[in-house]
Amino acid sequence: MNTELGPDIPRRCPCGAPTVVLTSKTKENPGRRFYRCGVVFGENQLFKWADDAMLEEIESLSVKHEDRMI
Ligand SMILES: [Zn+2]
Numbered sequence: 001m002n003t004e005l006g007p008d009i010p011r012r013c014p015c016g017a018p019t020v021v022l023t024s025k026t027k028e029n030p031g032r033r034f035y036r037c038g039v040v041f042g043e044n045q046l047f048k049w050a051d052d053a054m055l056e057e058i059e060s061l062s063v064k065h066e067d068r069m070i
Helices: 050-069
Strands: 019-023 033-037 047-049
Touching: 019 047, 033 050
Parallel strands: none
Antiparallel strands: 019 033, 033 047
16 A cells, blocks of 8 residues: 555554555546555544645755755
């Protein structure tokens, strides 16, 4: 199951349960991938859209790049 997880995805929820990667089937976000706590789905549990995590990664990379330019 963990083979699906990218290097930037936490392998465990703060509660200690392993992370699962799923594909949304809701009308609002069809086919959108996300990861969450594998045991509990609720408040204070791990939940993140995979593309949001990717955007954050790109932003942090571009910040590092700017640092290097200076
Ligand atoms: Zn959890």
